[in-house]
Ligand SMILES: Nc1ncnc2c1ncn2[C@@H]1O[C@H](COP(=O)(O)OP(=O)(O)O)[C@@H](O)[C@H]1O
């Protein structure tokens with residue numbers, strides 16, 4: 001057991017030494033792997049940031065129910081009664097007088113409103129339904145639209161639905177991208193390790209003839225590929241963090257234009273660990289494939 | 300003790316490099332394998348060092364029949380045999396000490412103990428002062444002695460060498476032969492292949508003379 005541990009430590013040490021012996025080559029390899037992981041990583045961070053927004057917004061979707069302008073008090077009371085009976089999560093009545101007052105308060109509108117012969121605005125209800133699922137909202141919207149003297153029903157969460165669909169598409173694209181870049185990473189590692197094996201052909205030949213096991217010869221390459229992948233993953237995480245930091249300012253301004261606030265989060269510890277882990281796994285796979293094939297050629 | 304019975308080696312191309320070779324080597328002997336170029340000396344050395352496998356007969360070294368070894372145990376058998384290659388196979392990307400450390404890394408010995416032993420082996424061949432030298436900076440005789448240090452660092456009971464004096468001037472060759480004789484004096488079985496058996500009588504060696512892959516009487 002201690003011998004086994006010792007051998008692995010020695011192999012790890014040899015792999016580290018090989019990485020450090022050629023710092024320039026190592027740096028280039030890490031860049032290749034890091035960049036391959038940057039795009040999927042950045043995409044993931046951005047999408048989960050947007051997903052957070054859509055979850056927050058769609059948590060309180062609103063349905064605005066506008067009465068016909070000529071609806072009488074009685075007809076409005078009828079709708080109010082129905083809403084109470086349908087017992088949605090919450091709703092409130094916005095009388096047309098209030099709506100007009102609010103319009104008057106808006107900049108530049110006061111004079112226009114004063115010039116109007118009569119209030120052109122309808123009474124309205126703002127409903128916050130319990131079930132925020134897009135399908136349920138649609139059903140509710142249709143039902144409300146069918147009630148008497150209801151002129152128009154506006155689903156405020158339509159854009160959330162659009163965002164949701166966009167996010168789903170984005171996630172799919174992200175997975176496809178991640179898959180392609182994973183294959184690229186394995187291929188890059190394969191090639192790097194193949195060159196390593198070739199550069200060390202003399203050592204491998206001698207080592208074999210004086211009693212090295214296959215495991216002894218392979219292990220340092222596995223560690224090399226795994227380490228390189230993990231470090232490349234960390235580099236990818238750093239790149240992604242940098243890109244997100246660059247986007248944070250503009251994204252906040254964009255959100256402010258729509259009256260919201262949106263702080264784009266960088267890659268968290270979980271994402272960083274996942275990137276390092278994915279890099280390590282893919283690097284290990286590349287090294288395994290490469291060592292298997294390259295050593296057969298030397299044999 | 301090494302016992303060959305009806306030993307044969309046919310190379311993949313079909314060429315029969317050794318056939319019907321039988322001999323016994325007692326432990327602690329000094330043995331020279333001689334014969335013309337192409338007689339099969341290297342082949343026999345490689346069989347003894349378990350670098351090549353016999354294709355006929357049996358070859359028992361340290362109680363193990365090398366003709367019937369499982370592939371997975373071959374590395375462990377090789378570790379008990381010190382091998383000096385005809386072309387030495389030194390690694391030119393590392394210094395003398397690191398060359399000698401390789402067999403110890405393979406056996407998994409700790410770093411500190413490994414360095415101690417490698418230095419002892421270098422000392423034995425008179426190269427301790429050149430421990431940090433790169434192989435290219437060593438003379439032919441020194442390179443050969445470095446190869447011997449690497450072969451003995453695991454303290455094998457059997458030391459084999461293929462044409463160890465092949466490319467050396469007379470003085471260096473004598474030095475190297477004397478070195479092998481010293482290991483033999485402390486009990487190591489030594490088998491050397493050479494196509495020019497000069498001044499070897501003084502070691503009163505056992506002679507194995509090969510002729511076209513067969514043992515001459
Ligand atoms: N790997 C090989 N494949 C085919 N033939 C070989 C191989 N190695 C050696 N031979 C042949 O076997 C014969 C004996 O070779 P070798 O053992 O090297 O002889 P020596 O060392 O006595 O000069 C030679 O004819 C050589 O061509």
Ligand SMILES: [Mg+2]
Pocket residue numbers: 340341342385461462
């Ligand atoms: Mg030869």
